Amino acid sequence: MDFNRQIIEEFRAHRGRVGGMFEGARLVLLTTTGARTGRPHTVPVGFLPDPGRLLVIASAGGADRHPAWFHNLVAHPRVTVETGPFTLEADAVVLDGEERAQIWERAVESDPGWAEYQKKTARVIPVVALHPVRMSYADLPEGELLRAVHDAFRRDLRAIRDEVARGQGLGAQLRVNCLMFCGGMRHHHQNEDGDLFPYLRGRHPELAPVLDGLGEEHEVLAGLLDELQQAVASESDDLAALVDRLVTRIEAHLDGEEAQLVPVLNALRRPNRITNPDTFETVHKALVEMSAGPPPLPADADIAEPFALPVKGRWANASGRAARDAGVVLFAHGGGFEQSRPELDQLAAYHLSKASGRPAFAVDYSLAPGHPFPAAMDELVAAYRALLAQGVPAERTVLFGESSGATLVLEGLLALRAQGAPLPGAVVAVSPITDFTITSPSVDAPAGPDAVTRELLERILGQYLNGLPNDQAPQSPLHGDLSGLPRMLLAVGGNEALLDDSQRYADAAAKAGVDVTLDVYEGMPHAFQLTVLAEQRPAVATVYLERLSTWLTA
Numbered sequence: 001m002d003f004n005r006q007i008i009e010e011f012r013a014h015r016g017r018v019g020g021m022f023e024g025a026r027l028v029l030l031t032t033t034g035a036r037t038g039r040p041h042t043v044p045v046g047f048l049p050d051p052g053r054l055l056v057i058a059s060a061g062g063a064d065r066h067p068a069w070f071h072n073l074v075a076h077p078r079v080t081v082e083t084g085p086f087t088l089e090a091d092a093v094v095l096d097g098e099e100r101a102q103i104w105e106r107a108v109e110s111d112p113g114w115a116e117y118q119k120k121t122a123r124v125i126p127v128v129a130l131h132p133v134r135m136s137y138a139d140l141p142e143g144e145l146l147r148a149v150h151d152a153f154r155r156d157l158r159a160i161r162d163e164v165a166r167g168q169g170l171g172a173q174l175r176v177n178c179l180m181f182c183g184g185m186r187h188h189h190q191n192e193d194g195d196l197f198p199y200l201r202g203r204h205p206e207l208a209p210v211l212d213g214l215g216e217e218h219e220v221l222a223g224l225l226d227e228l229q230q231a232v233a234s235e236s237d238d239l240a241a242l243v244d245r246l247v248t249r250i251e252a253h254l255d256g257e258e259a260q261l262v263p264v265l266n267a268l269r270r271p272n273r274i275t276n277p278d279t280f281e282t283v284h285k286a287l288v289e290m291s292a293g294p295p296p297l298p299a300d301a302d303i304a305e306p307f308a309l310p311v312k313g314r315w316a317n318a319s320g321r322a323a324r325d326a327g328v329v330l331f332a333h334g335g336g337f338e339q340s341r342p343e344l345d346q347l348a349a350y351h352l353s354k355a356s357g358r359p360a361f362a363v364d365y366s367l368a369p370g371h372p373f374p375a376a377m378d379e380l381v382a383a384y385r386a387l388l389a390q391g392v393p394a395e396r397t398v399l400f401g402e403s404s405g406a407t408l409v410l411e412g413l414l415a416l417r418a419q420g421a422p423l424p425g426a427v428v429a430v431s432p433i434t435d436f437t438i439t440s441p442s443v444d445a446p447a448g449p450d451a452v453t454r455e456l457l458e459r460i461l462g463q464y465l466n467g468l469p470n471d472q473a474p475q476s477p478l479h480g481d482l483s484g485l486p487r488m489l490l491a492v493g494g495n496e497a498l499l500d501d502s503q504r505y506a507d508a509a510a511k512a513g514v515d516v517t518l519d520v521y522e523g524m525p526h527a528f529q530l531t532v533l534a535e536q537r538p539a540v541a542t543v544y545l546e547r548l549s550t551w552l553t554a
Contacts, residue, residue, distance in 0.1 A: 007044045015148040016084015029082040032072035043069050049180040054130040062120030085148035090130040103127050110173035135275040143262035150254040156181050161243050178232045182225045189218040202441035210260045217253050271518040278540040280449050286531045294343045295535045301350045309386045311379045312364040314346040318354035326358035327396025334403025336460040337368045355549040372466035373475050377411045394422035406432035410477035427488045434478040436470035440500035448495030450525045487515040489551050493524030
């Protein structure tokens with residue numbers, strides 16, 4: 001086994017931590033695409049932190065030729081960066097001119113070894129900035145992921161302590177390292193206080209005293225981080241002592257938090273946290289622009305009816321395949337059980353057909369308040385059973401719903417199982433309402449701006465139920481027996497009031513033995529997925545379709 005391979009395997013096995021000559025070093029794994037072969041090529045590289053990006057230096061130990069990974073990223077700038085707890089897709093930019101000179105000066109001031117490498121070669125050693133495009137978390141149980149994130153903070157803080165202890169003065173790169181650490185730790189605590197801790201309170205009320213104590217420690221640590229930033233800004237002579245004190249206090253906090261929370265978190269269903277460059281504002285803008293009128297149906301859309309179904313709806317086929325061979329996506333639109341836009345629904349069906357490789361049928365179901373539960377669910381079930389009667393294989397059929405349509409899909413599954421009907425091969429539910437008692441914590445405390453409110457839910461669910469109980473299945477899917485259901489993908493925006501409805505349903509389904517995947521699109525509001533219909537798609541729409549296609553065709 002070559003030396004690099006040993007480092008790579010140790011890095012991955014220990015979530016970013018390596019020993020030997022690289023112990024304590026700022027290290028990532030960089031995967032590039034071969035300039036000549038087109039194959040992935042992974043190497044460990046040192047990096048320098050910088051706001052909004054990572055900096056890597058193509059020193060090759062002072063060799064006369066650039067390293068292979070540098071040639072690769074020049075040819076193919078999109079790269080993958082593994083940090084331990086996170087994997088980043090990033091765009092590589094080779095720096096030049098004054099910007100390169102300033103970064104190089106910082107690097108040499110921080111570690112004179114870079115200057116020694118430059119002395120060995122006539123080439124100008126390149127400096128490359130890696131700009132993250134999207135991020136995913138390591139495939140670990142939730143508690144182990146928390147420990148991996150903590151370990152990254154421990155490594156950063158110890159590296160700062162060692163840099164300060166070397167006594168080379170408060171250089172520009174050390175300032176950046178300190179400020180980046182402070183910002184990262186604050187962001188981590190904000191996420192815990194605003195997201196993780198409320199989530200745990202809702203599922204484990206007995207943890208309230210523990211979470212209160214951890215929140216109070218966050219306030220104390222915030223004061224120490226302020227002191228560190230002030231010491232860096234003023235070039236304080238007490239910086240070394242302050243860093244030692246901060247290391248001791250933060251490591252004790254991280255150790256204590258892990259002892260209390262890791263076992264609890266490991267028992268939870270971990271979502272895939274999907275990041276992207278978009279914000280609430282960019283997605284809202286795309287949705288507003290769409291409201292002026294639906295984009296046209298693409299010219300290659302086949303909207304011919306392969307056979308009649310007993311419910312209203314519209315076909316769209318972008319796959320070129322027959323329903324009886326490929327299967328069908330049976331699509332239930334959103335709209336709070338009370339609204340529909342058939343022209344948009346057919347366009348959505350087209351994109352679902354393209355992503356799944358099979359025809360799609362958008363059900364134009366009856367709406368509340370004129371047609372309360374179970375009218376719409378019964379129509380969805382009737383459409384599904386009619387597909388089977390027409391010879392469409394159940395195992396190649398996908399039930400797909402968005403918002404209230406996703407709720408109909410989850411209701412319909414329970415009804416189909418009760419009827420003894422063959423269940424579909426897969427189910428996708430985007431932002432469903434799963435608990436009609438409206439008790440999920442995120443309803444009253446969403447992580448960010450969202451259009452769904454408690455008042456809206458109370459109104460639409462009241463007219464949909466029309467006096468029926470809100471804590472019984474199938475109308476309130478979370479309250480049903482979920483055992484034996486088909487594999488399932490739930491997707492939801494991280495800002496949504498309905499976030500916890502998806503999380504709680506995923507937890508319950510996993511506990512019942514269902515193969516369930518939960519994707520949480522960080523920072524996204526309700527209905528973010530509708531941006532796939534926009535003529536000018538935001539990035540999140542592309543990510544969503546890619547993940548959907550990968551899951552459906554797996």
